Amino acid sequence: MKYLRNVATLKLDAERCIGCGVCSTVCPHAVFDIIGKKARIVDKDSCMECGACARNCPACAITVKSGVGCAAGIIAGMLRGTEPACDEGCCG
Amino acid sequence: MKKKYITGSIETKGGEIPTVSTSIDRMDKWGAFKARCSIGRMRYTIRPGLYAAGNPDQDSIVLVSANYKLSFDVLRSSLHGIDAWILVLDTKGINVWCAAGKGTFGTDEIVNRIEQTRLKEIIGHRKLIVPQLGAPGVAAHEVKKHSGFTVIYGPVRASDILSFLENGMVATAEMRKVNFSMRDRSVLVPVEFVMGFKHLVLASVVFFLLAGLHKGGYSTQVALTAGSRSTLILLLAFLTGTIMVPMLLPWLPGRSFSLKGLIAGLILIVVLGVSGFAESNIIESLAWILIVTAISSFTAMNFTGASTYTSLSGVKKEMRIAVPLQITASLTGVTLWIIGRFV
Ligand code: SF4
Ligand code: SF4
Numbered sequence: 001m002k003y004l005r006n007v008a009t010l011k012l013d014a015e016r017c018i019g020c021g022v023c024s025t026v027c028p029h030a031v032f033d034i035i036g037k038k039a040r041i042v043d044k045d046s047c048m049e050c051g052a053c054a055r056n057c058p059a060c061a062i063t064v065k066s067g068v069g070c071a072a073g074i075i076a077g078m079l080r081g082t083e084p085a086c087d088e089g090c091c092g
Numbered sequence: 093m094k095k096k097y098i099t100g101s102i103e104t105k106g107g108e109i110p111t112v113s114t115s116i117d118r119m120d121k122w123g124a125f126k127a128r129c130s131i132g133r134m135r136y137t138i139r140p141g142l143y144a145a146g147n148p149d150q151d152s153i154v155l156v157s158a159n160y161k162l163s164f165d166v167l168r169s170s171l172h173g174i175d176a177w178i179l180v181l182d183t184k185g186i187n188v189w190c191a192a193g194k195g196t197f198g199t200d201e202i203v204n205r206i207e208q209t210r211l212k213e214i215i216g217h218r219k220l221i222v223p224q225l226g227a228p229g230v231a232a233h234e235v236k237k238h239s240g241f242t243v244i245y246g247p248v249r250a251s252d253i254l255s256f257l258e259n260g261m262v263a264t265a266e267m268r269k270v271n272f273s274m275r276d277r278s279v280l281v282p283v284e285f286v287m288g289f290k291h292l293v294l295a296s297v298v299f300f301l302l303a304g305l306h307k308g309g310y311s312t313q314v315a316l317t318a319g320s321r322s323t324l325i326l327l328l329a330f331l332t333g334t335i336m337v338p339m340l341l342p343w344l345p346g347r348s349f350s351l352k353g354l355i356a357g358l359i360l361i362v363v364l365g366v367s368g369f370a371e372s373n374i375i376e377s378l379a380w381i382l383i384v385t386a387i388s389s390f391t392a393m394n395f396t397g398a399s400t401y402t403s404l405s406g407v408k409k410e411m412r413i414a415v416p417l418q419i420t421a422s423l424t425g426v427t428l429w430i431i432g433r434f435v
Contacts, residue, residue, distance in 0.1 A: 001272060004347050004406040025245055025263075026227035028270035029401065049403040050193065052227035066228065067404035068193055070397030071349075072287075074407060 008047035009065040014038055016061035023053040023062060095138070096120075097168070102144055106210035111144045114172040120165050136161045137185035142209040143168075146175035150216040153257070155246070156202065156226065158183040158191050170250040174257070177215065181205055192229030199231050203238045212240075221246045221261070224268060270400045277338045280398040284334045288391055292330045296323040305433045318433075325364070329384040332360045333391025338398075349402075350414035353392025357385035376432035382425030386418045393418075 010031070019037035024030070029046040032039050032053065039061070051066025068074075096119055098110045140159045145168055154177040157167045164180060171178075181201045183191035191197035202220070206212065222230055224245045232243035247256045247267035256263055299322040304315030333353050337344060344352040361381055393414060396402040 001342055001401055002347065003402050004409060007405040007409050008403055009405050022232065025268070026224060028224065028248060028268065030265065030269060046401070047403060048401050049405060050228045052192075052224075055229070055231045056227055056233070058233040065404065066193075068397065069399070069402030069404050069407045071393045071407055071411060072397050074404075074411060 002045055003048070003069075005045050008044050008049060009063075010041065010044055010047045010049070010053075011063045012039060012041050013061045013063075014040075016059045018059045018061075020058060022056045022058070026052040026056050028052070097165075102147070104214045106142075106214040109142050109144050109177075109214070111147075112168050112178070114145055114168050116165055116169045120161075138164050138180060140180050140182035140205065142211065142214070143178040143180060144176075145171040145178060146173070148175040148177050150214065152176055152215070154179055154211070154215060154220050155253070156181060156220055156222045158186065158188045158197055158226075160185050160187045160191075163187045166250045167253075170253050174254070177211075179205055179209065179211065179220070188223050189225040189228075192226045195229050197226050198229035199234045199238070202230060202235055202241075202243075206239050206241060218242060219244060223250070224248050224263070225270075272341075272400045274339065276400070277341060277398075280395075281335055281338055284338070284391075284395060284398060288330060288334055288394070292326060296326055299323060299326065302430060302433070305430070307434055321369075325369075325380060325384065326387065328360055328364070329357060329387040330391060332356045332384075333388040334395070337388070337392040338395050341395075341399075348393075348410040348414070349396050349399075350389045350393040350410055350418070353389035354385050356392065357388030360384060360388065373432055373435065375428050375435060379425045379427075379429035379432055382421040383429065386422040386425060389414060390418045 012032075017039050019034060019039065021034050021039070023039050024032040024034055028050070029043070029048060031041060031043050031047045033042045034040070047064070048069055049064055049066050051064055054062040054064045054066065096117065097113050099113050100111045101108045102111055137159050138161050152175045155167060155171075156179045157164050159180050159182055164178070167178060179202075181191075181197055182205070183196045183201075186194070186196065188197055202222075212218075218241050220235070220241050220243050222232075222243050222245055225248055227245060230243060232245070235241055235243050244261055245263070246253060246261075247263045248270055249267070252263070252267045256267060300315060300319035303317075303319035303322055304310045304312055306314050333356065337349070337353050337356050340356070341352065344355055346352050346355065361384055364380075393410065396407050396410075
């Protein structure tokens with residue numbers, strides 16, 4: 001199953017990448033592959049913007065605007081004027 | 093009260109550590125069922141700290157978990173036959189993945205919990221196995237810098253832990269991936285259902301009260317017959333969005349959840365029409381088409397939060413288009429329905 005095309009905010013700066021491979025280890029959707037000692041985004045549309053790759057990249061080569069892909073969370077955030085956040089409910 | 097899953101304790105250099113059972117009993121299952129249905133799930137926590145499974149010593153592995161009892165139960169029950177330490181973080185009773193997203197399952201909490209449990213005195217090595225789904229909150233290189241511990245990311249599913257260990261602590265590509273099977277989706281349905289149900293009850297009451305209106309004034313008799321039928325249609329639309337869409341997710345056309353919900357709602361309309369349940373009056377039929385599709389589309393859209401593949405940018409994009417349409421459809425639908433009472 002795949003979600004909407006061309007919306008993920010994921011970006012990789014290949015210049016900075018040191019090829020440690022952590023991004024491909026932590027990604028739950030196999031978005032990265034390590035090709036020739038460098039990370040490469042091979043399936044950007046599968047990115048769910050969880051932020052695991054960016055947080056664990058020791059070279060700060062990855063940026064992604066992470067957050068919850070949750071309609072109820074976005075509505076709650078709008079009503080409260082905060083960032084989207086899940087309350088109890090979806091987080092089961 | 094004594095916790096049933098705690099079976100005893102062992103003496104260590106860092107103090108007495110409780111041992112836990114690696115099997116799940118009836119009480120655990122009942123608690124899990126209640127938690128899934130949103131009954132007191134926020135109190136379904138265990139005390140953060142260090143626990144022992146089997147008879148671990150200073151060379152045994154350390155697995156990190158959340159203090160949400162469901163996460164903890166799944167982990168301990170997958171440790172049958174091995175000796176291990178379980179380091180339970182304080183995630184305020186929230187599961188690993190969601191807590192990682194909020195940052196409560198995170199670098200600071202790991203570093204602090206290592207200190208508080210005197211883990212360095214209890215074990216000789218400096219390795220932690222962290223569930224992969226905790227990675228959004230944990231920066232492995234920061235943990236190393238602040239505590240000296242190396243984070244090894246374990247498999248996504250606790251049930252793969254034994255194979256992971258046998259495989260020399262290397263997760264296969266399959267163990268790294270999040271799936272979203274029929275079974276995964278079905279356990280999430282009750283929560284969505286319970287959350288939406290109170291709105292459904294409220295809407296039904298309003299429809300019941302308004303249903304009595306007709307050309308000749310107000311009739312309780314009409315309110316009862318038209319009201320029960322309205323409630324039934326509302327309920328069916330709600331069930332379509334909260335149960336049918338999640339179950340048929342891969343087979344419903346479209347990528348956005350609101351579109352899948354809209355299509356499922358149209359299927360329901362056709363079924364209602366064919367079964368002779370449709371209104372005789374054209375205005376009221378039109379009203380129901382709008383109301384049913386708005387409800388099924390909206391409730392289906394809410395399942396994005398339970399899914400494992402939607403992104404923030406994607407849901408925002410979907411909502412920018414869908415929410416105005418859902419609001420317009422439901423308001424127009426209700427207006428038409430009221431007008432329909434008088435023609
Ligand atoms: S985690 Fe960062 S440095 Fe390591 S391979 Fe991925 S992009 Fe490169
Ligand atoms: S944000 Fe999450 S899903 Fe997207 S590439 Fe990074 S780890 Fe993978």
